[in-house]
Amino acid sequence: MTRIAICAPGKRLEREYADAVIDLAAGRAGLDLVFHRQCFARHGHFAGDDATRLAALLECADDPDIDAVWFAHGGYGSNRIAAEAVTRMGPSARGKAFLGYSDTGYLLAALYRAGIGRPVHGPMVADIRRDGGDAAVGRALDWLCGEEGGLEATLDERPTAAFNLMTLAMLCGTDLMPDLAGHVVMVEEVSEHLYAIDRLFFHVTQHLSGIAGLRLGRITDVPENDRPFGTSEEDIARYWCDRAGIPYLGFADIGHDGANKIVPFGLARAPGRA
């Protein structure tokens, strides 16, 4: 039996998304999804206030009967509780996977920095609402149950980390930021103008010296601007990588969409496995 606890460190989860994922998971033997009631709490922008979200995360992480913690949704807010969360997590957290992306990248970063558990970039519960949402959620559940078919295809023998670009930019230089020297760093973004993408690359590339290289995930839902930016997102990534002396390695199969693949932080596979 694989027991997965679900909490929402940022935005609240709609009941209908939880129900859809419960239905989808019902056909799987040996899987138990445990939705923390905090997923459905409301406090302004957030799924409960900071204390409520922190307490739920700690309950999920510290429960010895739980195998993995799955984040319900991104939105915004995990940065407000991440530092205290990793400070307070107990020994039961150390054996668990923590799966999410987007805003929950603050938590993945903080966990990776602290050496707690296994942070993993991949689809969340609320991705069930997307085109291809069933496949995305299935991919996440497969990985949590030990299947590796959903791993991002370019993962190799180098340690890797994947982030939303804005999340990574806000992490840089903070007490949540892990040491990414020698890592392949993948970034993706949604709903930002290309000039903002350029600005974010200016910032993050100056903080990523020493990484093995950068891969560009999908940049989606770019808003129309009053004038075209003039270059593509890949030109932007190449330009700033070149200025910073960072190898640009090509595309990564991640993004705010149903095709978003699994990227475990560090090495994707245990040494010696295929």
Next chain:
Amino acid sequence: MTRIAICAPGKRLEREYADAVIDLAAGRAGLDLVFHRQCFARHGHFAGDDATRLAALLECADDPDIDAVWFAHGGYGSNRIAAEAVTRMGPSARGKAFLGYSDTGYLLAALYRAGIGRPVHGPMVADIRRDGGDAAVGRALDWLCGEEGGLEATLDERPTAAFNLMTLAMLCGTDLMPDLAGHVVMVEEVSEHLYAIDRLFFHVTQHLSGIAGLRLGRITDVPENDRPFGTSEEDIARYWCDRAGIPYLGFADIGHDGANKIVPFGLARAPGRA
């Protein structure tokens, strides 16, 4: 005679804004506005490509017959040329004021870090288009001609710097960022959701330890969100200042509007002056 050179390190200037400022300045004796032709260049998002914008900035800065450099517009792009600009500026740049805000904050920061000239936060040429635009432009011209009536009212004996919040966030940790220890730091923002303001404060407050304190300028044109954030911009500023051990000092009279006041980087007035 005060001779002011105008260039556009980011977005191009509309001819009508230049004409309106020329008309407004025509009534002033002893003032000569010199618009560099680069102000009106086009290259995708920018007022000319990087080489064109850099060359124009250097021509303005290095001209010994010019007393001050006034930035035409913000937009986006000065970060792409700022590092090379301060490296290449000659001795004539050192006696000049450089006046702008918003995106041109990257240049103000780089100049301040390099100890070149006098970087000053204040209205730009394109502010003529705003409500109160005549007063804003008049305030900038007054200061450039030696009047101090437009100085931000809270400026005191402590060195000060003023930034757009996003610009400051992108500056943090880069080769353009000046040492702001002991400074009062003022920030303002426009057209960002409150959750993004919260996220930016999370980032910048971790980079500003050792400052004398933070003042909050106006946060304007906040977009409607699908749910209210739940706290005000001042609550956000207080919260993150408190977490970082930074004194929160109250409001600053700056913003993306016609009332935007003058904030010279460093000390506002020469010692011994009123």
